Amino acid sequence: MDMNYWNKLLHLAQSRLRISGFWLGILSLFLSNNLIAQTQNTDNQYRKPLLQVLKDVETRFNVKIKYADPQVKDKWVNYADWRFRGNVDETLANILTPLDMKVNKEKPGLYKLKEYEYYRWEVQDGWNYLDSLATKYTDQASWEKRKAQIRPELYKALLLDPLPAQPNSKPIITPKRVMDGYTVENIAIEILPGVWINGSLYKPLNVKGKVPVILSPDGHWEKQRYRADCQIRCATIARMGAMAFSYDLFAWGESQLQFKYEDHRRSLAQTIQTLGGIxxxxxxxxxxxTDKNRIGISGGSGGGSHTVLMAAMDNRIKLSAPVVAMSSYFYGGCPCESGMPIHQCAGGTxxxxxxxxxxxxxxxxxxxGSDWTAHTPQHDFPYLQKMYGxxxxxxKVENVHLPEEKHDFGINKRIALYDFxxxxxxxxxxxxxxxxxxxDESKVTIEKENALYVFGDKGEKLPKNAVMGFENLEKLFYSTTSK
Structure with a gap:
């Protein structure tokens, strides 16, 4: 039934039935409401506002759903009443999945509305997927075959096959600072023309012969690699007789002289920081x-995801220690960890x-015990033990689980690394x-942030050929890789 139909009906009532203006208004309102209902039901699939649907869920299942007004504003649910099921969890999934939304269960009867998170799965879903991957191999030979499929596809997924040509330039190195039992020098390495990855190299005060090196990529923590715990860790490793190279993630730390913080949350960030690690x-x-037989890598959080990826891609790494990072049901909450299709390699990984x-x-x-590694000992670690078997x-694979601790690189995490x-x-x-x-970490000197800069307090030493802005980086990268 369309608008013409209702208009004709109104005209007929007015001219033939001679009803009063009052009753004509009532009839008009009735017919208009029916028209709206017909329009919603025919053209918009029995839709209702999301806000109303959530209130219906709360009433029917006696639960509370937390949300902010912008999350529900102007959002509609098609076939709203038909999405209800016998339990609240299935009902909410039916309602929210088409809207790319979800809820987190904070406690029994209390839910919080969130945007869909591609990188976060239910624990059991992650375990089930890992179990399905494990059916692809049963011994060392079949696993090596699987590895041989995954590794080259990682390079392709990251657009690093082939690797871009390395600029013919020397690293920029600041004067060495001598501390108690170790030294520090800041280093910038040009990874693409006009693009640098910056870090600080901690060395034993007296290097005798060949010594190990530990790559130490930064994580998503405030103060980046300038944090006290990061300096303490790298300096202590140096005081024990190894070199430690602490470095920035892309568009993080000193890299923000060239790129904005927002650029870190772009897919290409994963490619650029992987190239930097290489x-x-x-x-x-x-x-x-450097003792090439003793090169390791250890980072926490986003640096832990980078640790896993680097160890998978490059056999020069002989030891790895991802901290508060690895999980079968969490793929990293930042595009720098999962922005490129590395998890689609070899049919999925x-x-x-x-x-x-x-x-x-x-x-x-x-x-x-407080993040996506909380269940590591139950399923993910036994899988790794089987693979090492x-x-x-x-x-040779170990798990130090700290159930009472939070998501950081605190003293007990550092002790676990030192022991290893x-x-x-x-x-x-x-x-x-x-x-x-x-x-005893007390002999480490905690330097001020600007002491760890390569390019000066305000970036005044940044080379003139520096690429500025993400748009220019994209043009450079794709022109370089298309040759």
């Missing part, structure tokens, strides 16, 4: 002090399978122990 690996591998690619090299998984080295490095890279723990045999 170029740092090139650099440290060429140092005369996840971060735990990628972590298994480090086998048989030693690997430490540090987890805690294919090589007869089940004990002493065990497998033969570092000198006695050099950093107090009289009681405990780790």
């Amino acid at each position: 170029r740092i690996l090139d650099y440290v591998s060429a140092l005369k002090e 996840d971060n735990v399978e990628l972590a298994a690619m480090a086998a048989p090299h030693p690997q430490l998984i540090v987890s805690d 294919y090589y007869g080295v089940k004990d 490095l002493i065990k497998y890279f033969k570092l000198n723990g006695n050099a950093v122990n107090d009289k009681s045999g405990r780790y």
Whole structure:
């Protein structure tokens, strides 16, 4: 029934039935409401405002749903009444999934409305997917075949096949600063023409012979690699006899001289910071002090995701320690961790399978009780033990789980890393122990942020050929890789 039909009906009532103006108004309102209902039901599939549907859910299932007004404003649910089921969880999934929304259950009877998070799965869903991946191999030979499929596809997914040509320039290195038992120098490495990755190299004060190197990518924490805990960790590793290279994520830290913080949350960020990690690996591998058989990597949070990826992609890494990062049901909440289609490689993969690619090299998984690593000991770690068992080295993968701790790189996480490095890279723990045999980090100098800059307090030393802005970076990258 269309508008013409109702208009004709009104005209007929007025001219033939001679009804009063009052009753004509009532009839008009009735017919108009029916027209609206017909329009909604025919053209818009029995839709209702999302706000009303959520209130209906609360009433029917006696629950509370938290939301902000902008989340529900101007949103409609098609076939609203038909999406209700016998339980609240299935009902909410039916209602919200078409809108790319979801709820988090904060406690029984209390839900919070959220935008759909592609990177966060239900725990059981992640476990089930990992189990399905595990059916693809049953021994070392079949697993090696699987690895041989995944690794080259990681490079392709990141648009790093082939790798862009490395600029013919020397690293920019600041004067060395001498501390108690170690030195620090800041380094910028040009990874594309006019694009640098910056970091600080911590070395033992007296390097004798070949020593290990630990790459230390930053995570998504305030103060970036300038944080006290980051400086403490790298300096302590140096005082124990290894080099530690602490470096920025893309558009993070000193990289923000060239790019905005918002650029970090673009898909290409994962490509650029992976390329940066590869170029740092090139650099440290060429140092005369480096023991190439003892190159490791350890980062936390987003730096932990980067750790897993780097160890999966490059066999030069002989030890890895992702901290509060690896999970079968969480793919990283930032495009720098999951923005490129690395998890679609070889028919689909996840971060735990990628972590298994480090086998048989030693690997430490540090987890805690307050984030997406809370269930690591229950499922993900046993999977890794099985994979390392294919090589007869089940004990070379370890999990230190801290159920009462939160998402950070605090003292107990650092202790776990120190113990692991002493065990497998033969570092000198006695050099950093107090009289009681405990780790003593008090001799580390916490430098001011600007002391760790390469390009000056205000970027005044940034080279003139520096690429400025993400748009120019995109043009440069795609022109470089298309050749």
